[in-house]
Amino acid sequence: KQEVTQIPAALSVPEGENLVLNCSFTDSAIYNLQWFRQDPGKGLTSLLLIQSSQREQTSGRLNASLDKSSGRSTLYIAASQPGDSATYLCAVRGWGGANSKLTFGKGITLSVRP
Amino acid sequence: GAVVSQHPSRVICKSGTSVKIECRSLDFQATTMFWYRQFPKQSLMLMATSNEGSKATYEQGVEKDKFLINHASLTLSTLTVTSAHPEDSSFYICSATDRGLTLNTEAFFGQGTRLTVV
Numbered sequence: 440k441q442e443v444t445q446i447p448a449a450l451s452v453p454e455g456e457n458l459v460l461n462c463s464f465t466d467s468a469i470y471n472l473q474w475f476r477q478d479p480g481k482g483l484t485s486l487l488l489i490q491s492s493q494r495e496q497t498s499g500r501l502n503a504s505l506d507k508s509s510g511r512s513t514l515y516i517a518a519s520q521p522g523d524s525a526t527y528l529c530a531v532r533g534w535g536g537a538n539s540k541l542t543f544g545k546g547i548t549l550s551v552r553p
Numbered sequence: 554g555a556v557v558s559q560h561p562s563r564v565i566c567k568s569g570t571s572v573k574i575e576c577r578s579l580d581f582q583a584t585t586m587f588w589y590r591q592f593p594k595q596s597l598m599l600m601a602t603s604n605e606g607s608k609a610t611y612e613q614g615v616e617k618d619k620f621l622i623n624h625a626s627l628t629l630s631t632l633t634v635t636s637a638h639p640e641d642s643s644f645y646i647c648s649a650t651d652r653g654l655t656l657n658t659e660a661f662f663g664q665g666t667r668l669t670v671v
Contacts, residue, residue: 443596448594470658471658473659473660475662480644480665480667481664481665482557482559482646482662482663482664482665483597483646483648483662484662485659485660485661485662488659528596528597530597530660532658532660540587540599540602541587541597541599541648541660543596543597544596545594545595545596546596
């Protein structure tokens with residue numbers, strides 16, 4: 440059974456700092472990994488999707504890496520801003536494509552202090 | 554990215570009544586939609602997988618008679634919480650993938666529905 444872990448559960452940093460959010464998973468047989476952002480009381484916004492054959496994806500100030508063999512992914516946020524404050528979840532999709540389910544971590548709640 | 558619309562965003566109902574939540578893919582067709590439940594400070598827990606034109610597949614421990622799922626078209630899935638009780642109060646979120654992007658399989662989520670049963 441796939442398990443996804445995100446540690447720490449919460450993180451507080453000053454504005455402008457570069458930071459790394461970690462995600463680990465137990466079963467390396469994944470189809471892809473996706474990072475999401477969730478604001479309080481809201482749904483999930485997709486940030487980055489990494490296919491199992493890829494090692495990283497970039498979008499603006501965000502960079503996500505994937506090391507499938509070690510079961511790890513990181514989300515790098517450059518020059519953090521107060522608007523980045525949210526909960527960040529990673530999820531892995533099992534082998535089977537669009538019909539296979541996503542397994543989520545509990546998320547990391549990030550607070551960026553002005 | 555693709556847009557998934559979920560309605561309503563908030564609902565308060567009396568114990569014993571039923572509530573229907575709609576999930577629509579606005580600019581793509583979704584053969585498969587997923588329904589999740591999220592408790593405070595917890596991860597999303599998959600409840601069921603909704604397939605267009607067929608019966609939903611429920612996760613272990615999820616009562617299919619209590620959480621009725623209908624996926625009548627490629628753009629609409631509904632979740633009905635029947636005979637709701639206070640313990641059903643939670644945040645429900647739907648997800649869909651674009652069936653045209655078979656290699657991508659990026660998941661898009663609705664805005665979520667906060668259900669409170671009083």
